[in-house]
Amino acid sequence: VPITNIRNFCIIAHIDHGKSTLADKLLEMTGTVQKRDMKQQFLDNMDLERERGITIKLQAARMRYIMNNEPYCLNLIDTPGHVDFSYEVSRSLAACEGALLVVDASQGVEAQTLANVYLALESNLEIIPVLNKIDLPGAEPDRIAQEIEEIIGLDCSNAIRCSAKEGIGIIEILDAIVTKVPPPKDTLKNPLRALIFDSYYDAYRGVIVYFRVIDGSIRKGDKICFMANKKEYVADEIGVLSPNQMEADELHAGEVGYLSASIRSVADARVGDTITHFAKRAESALPGYSEATPMVFCGLFPLEADQV
Numbered sequence: 001v002p003i004t005n006i007r008n009f010c011i012i013a014h015i016d017h018g019k020s021t022l023a024d025k026l027l028e029m030t031g032t033v034q035k036r037d038m039k040q041q042f043l044d045n046m047d048l049e050r051e052r053g054i055t056i057k058l059q060a061a062r063m064r065y066i067m068n069n070e071p072y073c074l075n076l077i078d079t080p081g082h083v084d085f086s087y088e089v090s091r092s093l094a095a096c097e098g099a100l101l102v103v104d105a106s107q108g109v110e111a112q113t114l115a116n117v118y119l120a121l122e123s124n125l126e127i128i129p130v131l132n133k134i135d136l137p138g139a140e141p142d143r144i145a146q147e148i149e150e151i152i153g154l155d156c157s158n159a160i161r162c163s164a165k166e167g168i169g170i171i172e173i174l175d176a177i178v179t180k181v182p183p184p185k186d187t188l189k190n191p192l193r194a195l196i197f198d199s200y201y202d203a204y205r206g207v208i209v210y211f212r213v214i215d216g217s218i219r220k221g222d223k224i225c226f227m228a229n230k231k232e233y234v235a236d237e238i239g240v241l242s243p244n245q246m247e248a249d250e251l252h253a254g255e256v257g258y259l260s261a262s263i264r265s266v267a268d269a270r271v272g273d274t275i276t277h278f279a280k281r282a283e284s285a286l287p288g289y290s291e292a293t294p295m296v297f298c299g300l301f302p303l304e305a306d307q308v
């Protein structure tokens, strides 16, 4: 699809307000993932996340959506919901032009939601308010809409009322993404700048980097360099996330994808770093990069249920 039909967005929500359930419904309604293949919570598929009940890993999914006979490509970029990840959240927001602000219509706005909304506003994202769980008897969408207006100052007169669980309001959300979120800027002719918003280690292929092409384009086989860590690689494989990895030859400005380049350590593919071409470097890196702060996560799992 042309760049004018691409929409990159993320979902901002407090834990348990329904982000994963909504993401699953968007994937299902757009036919990205067939219902029979739908694992519980596709975007939330790490065991560790299940154990802790929080979203840690950022991931992304490309959806096809047709509105008024026009095909659109909607890229959902997942954001971690936990307070410890505000830098990672800010980088995934920087990869988007819009955000769904999902608020539980029976609970209202929570502090962490606010922090992430302010990050989104700083990144100049178009924010679409969504009131979820309207199926619950205790839901008060009108009161919560007013609360959002008062606390955040966001116009909620057209806030979408939905139930991610029951599948109510999902088409309205998809339509709002198309009509309200601006398309990416057409900077295809500029030197390559791609923003790394996630990476993970794959035992067979080395580090897999998730990125958004901000300027220019990247082709399979290109010699690339990471501007902050100054290392050079060959992009052996690039592709899109639909939501499983699907190889492609080239990704253009505005698109979201992954690459593998025999990178040995995730520390070499830091979130927020800028990918550019070795031979035709961008003059400056994308703003907002920050060095890693040491952080350790530890998961303990019993081998048998009776050991808990």
Ligand SMILES: Nc1nc2c(ncn2[C@@H]2O[C@H](COP(=O)(O)OP(=O)(O)OP(=O)(O)O)[C@@H](O)[C@H]2O)c(=O)[nH]1
Residues within 6 Å of the ligand: 013, 014, 015, 016, 017, 018, 019, 020, 021, 022, 044, 053, 054, 055, 081, 132, 133, 134, 135, 136, 162, 163, 164, 165, 166
């Ligand atoms: N009644 C009702 N329950 C919902 C709805 N959407 C989500 N839930 C439930 O709310 C709980 C939390 O939903 P999740 O989608 O896991 O929330 P989340 O924000 O992704 O939570 P984390 O992954 O922990 O960040 C689950 O038990 C869902 O089944 C809804 O529209 N109506």
